[in-house]
């Protein structure tokens with residue numbers, strides 16, 4: 001079968017991989033000059049099923065309101081009443097309660113654990129260039145005793161999701177992660193989740209796309225997709241800046257931009273961008289910086305070691321599609337990393353970046369069939385999209401092939417929004 005994948009972020013490239021494995025003739029269409037250049041470029045690098053959970057949580061409405069009026073808060077919310085944003089926020093608010101949180105978290109956990117297993121299979125089974133994959137787990141650090149108490153509570157909940165964990169005293173932290181011995185921050189304790197990993201989703205996208213290109217997958221870069229053209233109950237072609245492209249099946253993997261292309265088909269995809277920022281800093285002394293991913297719970301900033309670089313990312317802005325770089329965000333990231341790891345980084349060469357997390361209001365991604373019988377979705381991966389990319393792509397390839405996916409699809413398809 002001829003399949004067109006729309007978008008070459010980490011999700012589109014992983015989708016192309018599983019479709020190629022099934023023997024399809026695959027073409028990937030991407031407006032950027034290469035793969036992984038938008039949200040998949042500068043994310044925190046965490047491959048963390050332990051953290052996979054919805055942004056819609058009990059108490060979040062009050063927390064977001066309180067934080068968004070504070071200066072330099074990690075959360076920002078523009079009050080402009082854009083209809084799509086208002087609809088998204090209302091749906092998000094309906095999910096901010098304990099019952100919905102539990103259901104949504106379990107759904108996301110199901111995908112995230114499966115997905116890391118899929119990624120490990122690709123990493124060990126295929127001859128890919130390094131993407132700085134590291135299996136050291138995540139260290140979530142708490143700066144105050146009150147934060148540590150909350151950490152203990154949330155750790156207990158991890159048992160329900162089958163996530164292994166261990167609480168560490170300050171002395172144990174530097175035994176496990178020696179770079180923490182140099183930290184200038186006061187740390188009350190930490191939670192270690194050894195099953196997590198980290199890696200560079202941009203390098204992974206590039207390496208996997210190059211691997212597929214050598215094996216006959218056709219990547220069309222620099223091509224803008226303008227519309228999906230209907231033909232009866234199906235999609236007949238994709239209209240692009242370089243003319244129409246036809247296939248037997250189409251998979252939408254367009255990150256935060258997916259809603260614009262499917263809306264003219266009557267599909268209302270509740271995906272909205274949640275902007276975040278990152279810095280990437282070259283390492284000058286490998287022993288002075290962490291090997292494992294470190295989550296600073298106080299500042300909600302994740303720091304990952306990506307080979308000979310450190311990546312730190314965080315912040316959440318519900319402000320539309322702009323990608324402007326706010327210098328105050330850069331300062332916060334630099335200050336937090338500098339306080340935790342005062343040595344071993346080359347601060348003369350900091351790369352500052354912003355990206356748009358494709359968020360669904362309840363948390364899980366939107367996978368699989370639509371009412372158009374050859375149009376499939378692999379969308380809405382939110383703040384865990386790197387972690388979820390390989391599993392969701394395998395699921396979508398299973399659905400395209402008419403096979404039963406390995407995990408239950410309950411709550412992972414577009415149907416949940418029309419129930």
Ligand SMILES: Cc1cc2nc3c(=O)[nH]c(=O)nc-3n(C[C@H](O)[C@H](O)[C@H](O)COP(=O)(O)OP(=O)(O)OC[C@H]3O[C@@H](n4cnc5c(N)ncnc54)[C@H](O)[C@@H]3O)c2cc1C
Pocket residue numbers: 006007008009010011012029030031032035036037038039040041042043044045046047048201223224225226253254255256257258274275276277278302313314354355356357358379380381382383384385386387388
């Ligand atoms: C600050 C930050 C930190 C994050 N940290 C983590 C983390 O630690 N762990 C984790 O798992 N996830 C993390 N994420 C989330 C993760 O990066 C995303 O969920 C993931 O990259 C989404 O991948 P995607 O392929 O769906 O989207 P994208 O990477 O955005 O890919 C979509 C592609 O579609 C293309 N496209 C869009 N419209 C068109 C068009 N009209 N024509 C042609 N091409 C088009 C774009 O150019 C783009 O390449 C983070 C995100 C941010 C912003």
